[in-house]
Amino acid sequence: MYETFYGLSGRPFQLTPDPHFYFESLTHRKALSYLGYGLAQGEGFIVITGDVGAGKTTLVSHLMATIDKARLTAANIVTTKLDSQDIVRVAANHFDIDTDHMDKAQLLSAFEEFLHSEARAGRRCLLIVDESQNLPVDALEELRMLSNFQLGGQALLQIFLLGQPEFRDMLENSNQLEQLRQRVIAHHHLEPMSAEEIEPYITHRLSKSGWSGRPKITSNVFRLLFIETDGVPRKINTLMSRVLLMGSIEQAELIDQAMVGRVLADLNGEDIDIDAPLEPSGEIKSPLWEKPKKVRDAGSEPSVEISNLSAEQPVAEPDAEPFEPAFEATPATDHDVVNLRDREASAEPVAEPVQPEFASAQKAPAFAAPAAALDDATAEKVDIISQRLSLLEKRMDGQEENLHRVLTMLVEWVENDVRSKENYVNAGRAA
DSSP: OHHHHTTOSSOTTOSSOOGGGOOOOHHHHHHHHHHHHHHHHTSSEEEEEEOTTSSHHHHHHHHHHHSOTTTEEEEEEEOOSOOHHHHHHHHHHHTTOOOTTOOHHHHHHHHHHHHHHHHHTTOEEEEEEESGGGSOHHHHHHHHHHTTOEETTEESEEEEEEEOHHHHHHHHHOGGGHHHHHHEEEEEEEOOOOGGGHHHHHHHHHHHTTOOSOSEEOHHHHHHHHHHHTTOHHHHHHHHHHHHHHHHHTTOSEEOHHHHHHHHHHHHTSOOOTTSOOOTTOEEEETTTTEEEEOOOSSOSSOOOHHHHHTTSOOOOTTSOOOOOSSOOOOOOOOOOOOHHHHHHSSOSSOOOOOHHHHHHHHHHHHOOOGGGOOHHHHHHHHHHHHHHHHHHHHHHHHHHHHHHHHHHHHHHHHHHHHHHHHHHHHHHHO
16 A cells, blocks of 8 residues: 555565575674584584564575585475475475385385485585474474485585574474584574664665655654664564554655654553653653663663662762763755666665774763762672673674684685585586
8 A cells, every 4th residue: 555655666574584685784794704614614503593473584585595406406395393204205306206105114215315316416405494483393403314314425405594583492402413413513593773774674664565755754763673683583563564654644744753653552542751861760661662671772782771870879869960862853854766787786774783892982972970979889880891891892893703714615615615616517427
């Protein structure tokens, strides 16, 4: 409905994963690097985890849209609670293997023969298992056994496991999965998008649907969307669909903070004052997700809860300075149409998150207390938090160095893989 009113070619915020709308946030860029590294290895397991709606399926769909199907045969399955025999049968069916009237021994034999025939044709096989948290331990062990098939010292099947955070916990803590853990060559957990990525994410999806600047979006809308959704893509899509629907019903040419507030009130069945300042505690009531949200530093990682910093501070006298909220209400300004081509042409299409040390410096006035009010206990807490931020900064630097090494190894393995495959094919032809 709203796409017709605003002249869009499709629904930019549909909930169904679509690689056409893939947006490369910082965390998705890292995950894609790990997936590419795994494909270059050609063996073992790659594990991608993330919260519901984080974009795991869209990420893998984007990767599958870019692979060379002449060199890679891929099957993608979404699991329920399958036992060890059912998971093999379902995987075989997705590779178009006829499994009718086969017992488990015949099924495994047919699966191995299929993998051998693909290898002789110069193709590798990839199995993608979505919603892996639904699989019991015996089914995961059966997948590990499938990864043992080899021909001439080369693995015949590689497996990507996608799951929610509980799958990561099960994989790390289960004693029964030790052998599977040893086969995992890369693992990445998808984080929510940062505050700076909300605007480019929304304009990217709108532009993919033929957006010509209608409707205009004010800049304070993006801040409110981040607060309400915590940067989770599916939550953003849900809220933006409702906002555009209301805009089309009201025939509005401008999406502003007040309209988003009316949508949130409508979803929760209550009235809210969207222009009211935030409480000094930094909490707001989220009508959409029905739980209080902590106002997060726009670029720091991780965020520091305001309540922890101020739990034991003395109560301000009546004539004390008023508390300044972390997110100040800003006047509504028209959001200019974003030229997507310019964004894609830049070397860094996604704004890098603000480092914790800079974020802390920028946000310091919002949390600062009068010097006379700081007692020894509070000063000690501030010192502890500063030390933790320094440790986080060092850890992030180390992660960046590791990522650089992984990318360097990826290039080398890709080159080696191409040469080894050429030698493998030539040897097969000679035989």
